[in-house]
Amino acid sequence: MSYIKKPRVHHPGLTRNRLGLTRRDYEGTMSTLCAGCGHDSITAAIIEAFWELEIAPHEVAKTSGIGCSGKTPTYFLKEAHGFNGVHGRMPSITTGAHAANRELVCIGVSGDGDSLSIGMGQFAHVVRRNVDMLYIIENNGVYGLTKGQFSASADVGSTAKRGQVNREHPIDSVLLSLNLGAGFVARSFSGDKEQLVPIIQAGLRHRGFALIDIISPCVTFNDHRGSTKSYQYTRDNYNQLVYADFVPPAEEIATSFEAGDVRSVAMHDGSRIAFRKVPEDYDPTDRDQVYSYIRGRQQAGEVATGLLYVEPAPREATDAVDFHGIHGTVDEPLSNYPFEDLCPGADALEKLQKRFR
Amino acid sequence: MLKPTDTRNPDHYHRVVDCQWGCPAHTNVPEYIRLIANGQYTESYLLNRKSNIFPGILGRTCDRPCEPVCRRVRLDGEPVAICRLKRVASDLRDDITGFLPAIPEEKNGKRIACIGAGCASLTVANDLLPLGYEVTIFEKLAKPGGLMWTNIPEFRLPAKVLWEEIDYVLDMGVDLRLNSPIDSLAALLEEDYDAFFIGSGAPKGKELNLPGRWDSEQIHIGIEWLESVRFGHIDRCGDRVLVIGVGNTAMDCCRTAQRLGASDVKVMARKTKPHFKASPWELEDAIEEQVEILENHSPSRFIIEDGKVVAMEFDLVTWHPGENGRLRAEKLGSKIIECDEVILAIGQDTAFPWIERDIGIDFNKWDMPIVDKTTFMTSRPGVFMGGDAAWGPENIIWGVEHGHQAAISIHAWSEGRPLTDRPPEGMNLISQKMGLHEWSYSNDYDEAERVKMRHVDLQERFKRLDIEVEEGFDIEQTLTEVERCLNCDMQTHFEANLCIECDACIDICPLDCLTITHNGTEEEVTRRLTAPLLNYPDQPLFVSEALPQTGRIMFKDEDLCIHCGLCAERCPTAAWDMRKSDLLVPYAGLAAGELHAGMSIMDLALNGGTAGGELAGTGAASTGAGTG
Numbered sequence: 001m002s003y004i005k006k007p008r009v010h011h012p013g014l015t016r017n018r019l020g021l022t023r024r025d026y027e028g029t030m031s032t033l034c035a036g037c038g039h040d041s042i043t044a045a046i047i048e049a050f051w052e053l054e055i056a057p058h059e060v061a062k063t064s065g066i067g068c069s070g071k072t073p074t075y076f077l078k079e080a081h082g083f084n085g086v087h088g089r090m091p092s093i094t095t096g097a098h099a100a101n102r103e104l105v106c107i108g109v110s111g112d113g114d115s116l117s118i119g120m121g122q123f124a125h126v127v128r129r130n131v132d133m134l135y136i137i138e139n140n141g142v143y144g145l146t147k148g149q150f151s152a153s154a155d156v157g158s159t160a161k162r163g164q165v166n167r168e169h170p171i172d173s174v175l176l177s178l179n180l181g182a183g184f185v186a187r188s189f190s191g192d193k194e195q196l197v198p199i200i201q202a203g204l205r206h207r208g209f210a211l212i213d214i215i216s217p218c219v220t221f222n223d224h225r226g227s228t229k230s231y232q233y234t235r236d237n238y239n240q241l242v243y244a245d246f247v248p249p250a251e252e253i254a255t256s257f258e259a260g261d262v263r264s265v266a267m268h269d270g271s272r273i274a275f276r277k278v279p280e281d282y283d284p285t286d287r288d289q290v291y292s293y294i295r296g297r298q299q300a301g302e303v304a305t306g307l308l309y310v311e312p313a314p315r316e317a318t319d320a321v322d323f324h325g326i327h328g329t330v331d332e333p334l335s336n337y338p339f340e341d342l343c344p345g346a347d348a349l350e351k352l353q354k355r356f357r
Numbered sequence: 358m359l360k361p362t363d364t365r366n367p368d369h370y371h372r373v374v375d376c377q378w379g380c381p382a383h384t385n386v387p388e389y390i391r392l393i394a395n396g397q398y399t400e401s402y403l404l405n406r407k408s409n410i411f412p413g414i415l416g417r418t419c420d421r422p423c424e425p426v427c428r429r430v431r432l433d434g435e436p437v438a439i440c441r442l443k444r445v446a447s448d449l450r451d452d453i454t455g456f457l458p459a460i461p462e463e464k465n466g467k468r469i470a471c472i473g474a475g476c477a478s479l480t481v482a483n484d485l486l487p488l489g490y491e492v493t494i495f496e497k498l499a500k501p502g503g504l505m506w507t508n509i510p511e512f513r514l515p516a517k518v519l520w521e522e523i524d525y526v527l528d529m530g531v532d533l534r535l536n537s538p539i540d541s542l543a544a545l546l547e548e549d550y551d552a553f554f555i556g557s558g559a560p561k562g563k564e565l566n567l568p569g570r571w572d573s574e575q576i577h578i579g580i581e582w583l584e585s586v587r588f589g590h591i592d593r594c595g596d597r598v599l600v601i602g603v604g605n606t607a608m609d610c611c612r613t614a615q616r617l618g619a620s621d622v623k624v625m626a627r628k629t630k631p632h633f634k635a636s637p638w639e640l641e642d643a644i645e646e647q648v649e650i651l652e653n654h655s656p657s658r659f660i661i662e663d664g665k666v667v668a669m670e671f672d673l674v675t676w677h678p679g680e681n682g683r684l685r686a687e688k689l690g691s692k693i694i695e696c697d698e699v700i701l702a703i704g705q706d707t708a709f710p711w712i713e714r715d716i717g718i719d720f721n722k723w724d725m726p727i728v729d730k731t732t733f734m735t736s737r738p739g740v741f742m743g744g745d746a747a748w749g750p751e752n753i754i755w756g757v758e759h760g761h762q763a764a765i766s767i768h769a770w771s772e773g774r775p776l777t778d779r780p781p782e783g784m785n786l787i788s789q790k791m792g793l794h795e796w797s798y799s800n801d802y803d804e805a806e807r808v809k810m811r812h813v814d815l816q817e818r819f820k821r822l823d824i825e826v827e828e829g830f831d832i833e834q835t836l837t838e839v840e841r842c843l844n845c846d847m848q849t850h851f852e853a854n855l856c857i858e859c860d861a862c863i864d865i866c867p868l869d870c871l872t873i874t875h876n877g878t879e880e881e882v883t884r885r886l887t888a889p890l891l892n893y894p895d896q897p898l899f900v901s902e903a904l905p906q907t908g909r910i911m912f913k914d915e916d917l918c919i920h921c922g923l924c925a926e927r928c929p930t931a932a933w934d935m936r937k938s939d940l941l942v943p944y945a946g947l948a949a950g951e952l953h954a955g956m957s958i959m960d961l962a963l964n965g966g967t968a969g970g971e972l973a974g975t976g977a978a979s980t981g982a983g984t985g
Binding site (some may be wrong): 004005006008009011012014032035038041043044190193219220234235281 | 429432465506538794795800801802804857858859860863864865867868869888889891906907917919921922926927928929
């Protein structure tokens with residue numbers, strides 16, 4: 001944290017998007033996290049992604065649970081709706097918000113503790129329900145806010161800051177969400193914005209649940225030699241498996257790539273993801289293949305990153321079902337209806353109950 | 358591939374301090390502004406005086422080369438009021454005589470003759486007297502000070518301020534010979550001096566040889582007229598006055614004329630406002646006093662009746678681009694403007710009728726003596742020159758700097774050392790970290806607008822010639838203005854080997870100064886920067902060594918950095934640190950950072966805690982103990 005606020009003065013070359021906003025207009029308050037925290041870089045990437053996508057901050061709901069990750073939504077989009085929920089319960093809050101107003105752009109920020117320990121059940125079910133949201137796990141392998149105990153994503157054999165060795169098996173959110181049927185699964189690194197920003201953009205534009213697990217080194221408790229979530233370890237074992245560019249609807253896929261080199265996947269709103277440099281034996285739209293490929297890379301000691309899996313969209317109407325599709329809700333956001341229309345009142349409840357007496 | 362920046366070379370960080378880099382004398386502006394902010398006016402004055410022996414005079418009259426280059430201009434359009442803050446330090450200081458260098462009783466046996474008692478000669482005396490030299494200054498007028506005295510009206514520069522600062526030097530023991538014009542340099546050279554310094558200025562006003570010029574006594578040369586006013590020979594003027602020319606002397610002339618009873622003063626300009634030579638603030642002050650400035654009037658003749666000038670005729674012109682980028686005038690018509698008096702203020706020249714051309718001093722084709730720009734020596738060994746005399750009219754601060762440099766040369770000359778071995782500059786670089794998020798200086802960006810100088814009421818100020826128009830900043834104005842300074846000497850110092858490439862500094866930087874990217878050609882790198890370079894290469898681009906984890910490079914565009922220190926606060930490994938760069942400037946007999954023997958504790962503190970002489974002759978930057 002700092003005693004002064006980030007001054008508002010900015011570079012005269014700062015550009016405005018079509019809403020007339022600069023990147024600085026997408027910032028939040030000053031971070032109070034440790035200096036050098038990976039979470040702050042992710043915040044900067046989120047700011048960049050929203051600004052470039054020209055999403056108005058007031059059309060966004062940002063939610064979080066508890067932990068260092070829980071603090072981060074304060075640091076971006078200060079004019080967005082926000083809710084800092086109970087530990088591990090961010091998925092419920094987001095589900096509620098999105099149920100009430102399906103037009104909200106929902107971004108939930110969680111951590112490895114918040115999602116893979118106390119919030120594991122909530123996490124599994126929000127994937128299952130395919131709530132239309134971008135779910136970010138800021139994954140640092142420790143409980144930073146309680147001074148560095150191992151979290152559920154810590155690798156076997158990695159050590160805590162004071163030398164204790166972790167013996168428990170990690171939960172991998174990427175493999176887990178592939179298993180649970182997520183339609184958009186990515187892993188990235190806070191220290192690589194070139195990769196991260198387009199993935200966040202694609203995740204925001206994906207209809208349905210999108211997961212990005214982001215290695216985000218805890219500079220205070222997990223950036224040492226025995227860590228497998230440090231800046232150094234991540235860089236040493238980094239494997240950018242696929243290069244994904246986000247291409248907005250109006251734009252052509254850049255022609256600078258070799259024709260056979262680019263594979264384009266369409267998204268529901270007309271935007272596309274352009275995959276580059278994909279290994280020959282890798283198909284980012286084949287769930288089973290992706291699963292085994294990532295397992296293989298892990299066993300080889302690599303941190304496979306990139307937009308690893310995306311559902312070929314659009315699916316047929318019968319199964320193109322996010323949360324609202326499954327429940328057949330009306331197109332108009334429920335929040336636009338008057339209260340009386342949504343709640344029949346005490347008399348109606350009385351009538352209903354009579355039927356069961 | 359771009360090469361890593363050598364931050365140990367004092368020039369790199371010096372360039373970042375735009376005001377200090379822009380000042381010919383390299384005055385340490387940010388430090389003296391902080392001292393003012395702290396209420397340490399005496400210390401601030403003394404710090405100023407190290408590089409500029411006339412802080413009070415220049416706090417009112419400087420041409421301010423520091424202000425147009427101030428970083429604040431590039432951020433919000435208005436520089437810090439550096440010059441007027443200097444005046445605050447001067448106005449509010451205590452007696453400083455106890456802090457002036459002691460003059461040795463025992464002399465070193467060397468005698469120096471200076472010609473002209475202006476800013477350059479006085480600086481030479483100031484630098485040489487503490488070393489045991491005997492300095493004689495020959496002045497043709499009845500008072501010392503040169504153009505500072507004769508040409509700057511008292512409503513801009515009160516006599517008390519002028520004499521006080523001149524006396525500091527004279528009281529060191531100058532042998533001042535007033536009313537002693539030098540008619541023959543050859544004769545003076547015969548006398549028993551070890552070296553000679555010519556600081557005789559540019560005392561000859563330019564002529565305007567048009568029909569009628571010599572037929573009336575009411576046509577004056579500006580600088581001569583101002584001098585006559587100063588000495589009381591002229592105490593009134595005609596009702597309608599035309600001032601020809603639109604430089605700073607013209608501004609002084611027109612404003613003086615108004616105080617001597619003129620009711621209709623017109624400044625006649627041949628070109629349009631963008632081409633005016635006067636400083637913008639001096640123009641503003643004249644306009645505030647209802648002086649009329651007429652553009653595109655090119656004088657063609659004086660109209661004389663009965664030996665008195667009654668009008669002038671002007672060509673009305675418009676300007677077109679001509680050859681070699683010069684403008685070409687096209688005459689559109691002519692106009693007669695009535696007047697009672699005309700003052701010519703179209704420039705001034707040096708004049709050396711008293712320098713014989715056969716004594717070894719070479720002159721160029723414009724009849725200017727040839728002076729070495731580094732050593733300030735003429736082609737005759739032992740004869741030095743500086744100030745306006747050397748290369749024509751400049752501002753006082755240039756004269757002061759020439760004096761410092763000439764003194765270094767004269768000292769070397771007297772000791773028989775080569776003049777071209779200039780003592781190198783040095784630098785102290787000291788961490789300013791006081792706590793986790795605390796720096797020794799006020800690091801927040803203050804959005805305040807430049808404070809406007811208050812002026813004496815328009816009616817009141819014309820009552821006498823010596824009413825100073827500018828009232829100076831009061832405490833509240835001072836406290837606002839000092840906070841506008843960005844402390845550009847508080848350098849963002851980077852140690853590449855400590856960086857873990859977490860991006861924290863890049864994300865927090867409000868001005869998008871920082872980029873981590875792969876090295877490449879200048880063109881490639883500049884394309885990949887977080888924000889476009891706006892003033893490169895005038896403003897330096899810092900290039901780090903390769904970073905340990907990825908081999909990429911940290912780049913910093915120094916152009917718009919506000920020195921808020923957030924990069925250093927957000928840095929987990931202290932790869933970034935805020936370090937104060939203190940440029941150590943050598944003077945005659947003093948290596949960079951060295952002090953005169955017996956100088957006070959206060960002066961030591963002003964040197965950033967350096968013991969005198971530590972850096973003597975090394976030229977290398979000493980890196981102070983950082984907190985790491």
